[in-house]
Amino acid sequence: MAMLETLIVLLCLNGVEWTTNDYVRVVVKAEKQLDAGDYSGAKRTLKGMGFPTAALKERANDVKLVVDLRMGKDLESVVTKLETRSEAKTKDVRFRAWYAEALIATGQKDEGRAILVELKDKDLIPDAYGYLALAKLASGNERYDLWKACRTRAKNKEICELPAEVKSSAQAKR
Numbered sequence: 094m095a096m097l098e099t100l101i102v103l104l105c106l107n108g109v110e111w112t113t114n115d116y117v118r119v120v121v122k123a124e125k126q127l128d129a130g131d132y133s134g135a136k137r138t139l140k141g142m143g144f145p146t147a148a149l150k151e152r153a154n155d156v157k158l159v160v161d162l163r164m165g166k167d168l169e170s171v172v173t174k175l176e177t178r179s180e181a182k183t184k185d186v187r188f189r190a191w192y193a194e195a196l197i198a199t200g201q202k203d204e205g206r207a208i209l210v211e212l213k214d215k216d217l218i219p220d221a222y223g224y225l226a227l228a229k230l231a232s233g234n235e236r237y238d239l240w241k242a243c244r245t246r247a248k249n250k251e252i253c254e255l256p257a258e259v260k261s262s263a264q265a266k267r
Contacts (some may be wrong), residue, residue, distance in 0.1 A: 116144050123156045126218065130249040131218060132160045159191055163222070168199050190223040197226050206230050221247035228255055 119142055126135035135156055144150045162171045175192045189208055196205035196228070209227045212218045218227075221243045228239035243253040 114147075116213055120144075120152050120156065122151060123153070125158055128158055128165075128248050130163075130252045132164050136160050140195045143194070155188075162191065162195050162198060165198065168195065171195050172199050172201075174266075190219050192224060194226045197230065205231050216240075221245075221252060225253055225255070228233045 120232065123135040123138040126132075126138060139153050139157060142153065144153055158171055158174055161167055162175075172192075172195045175188070175195050178188070186219060190212060193205040193208035193212075196208070198201075206227065209223055213225065213227060218224055224239050224243040224246065228236050228243060231239055240253060240255055244250055247253050
C-alpha cells in the first residue's frame with residue numbers, strides 16, 4: 094500500500110514549469126527594434142552575443158544583415174550574402190523582400206521591383222519597408238497608395254518618408 098501512495102504522490106507532483114530562453118528574448122528584442130527603425134539599437138542588442146543554437150545564430154545574422162541594408166553599409170556584401178542564402182530560403186517571404194530591398198539599394202531596380210510587385214500582387218509584402226521600397230520606384234496614384242500601405246503597417250511612421258517626386262521635363266511643360 095505504501096508503494097501505491099508514493100506513486101500517487103509522485104504523479105500529483107507533475108506540473109508545468111515555465112521557462113524563458115534569454116537568447117530568444119534578445120533576438121526578439123532586436124527584431125522589434127529593427128521593425129521600429131532603431132537600427133543602431135538592434136545592432137547594440139546583438140553585439141557580442143554568442144548564441145547556443147544554429148537557428149538563433151541564423152536569426153541574429155538575418156537581423157544584422159537587414160540593419161546593414163537599412164543603414165546603407167556594405168551593400169554589395171549584403172546583396173551577396175542575401176543572394177547566396179535566398180536559394181535556401183526561396184519560400185521565406187521576408188527574406189525575398191529583404192533581397193529585393195538590397196537589389197534596389199544597389200541600383201538593380203528592375204530586379205528588385207519585379208520581386209516586390211510579385212509579392213504585392215499576392216498580398217505578401219511582410220512589412221512597411223517593402224511598400225516603401227516599391228513606393229520609391231512608383232509615381233502618381235500608385236506611389237501614394239504604396240506610401241499609404243507603408244504608413245498603415247509601420248510601427249514608426251517616420252520610416253515612410255519618401256523623397257520628392259521628380260517631374261520629367263514633359264510633365265513640367267504641361
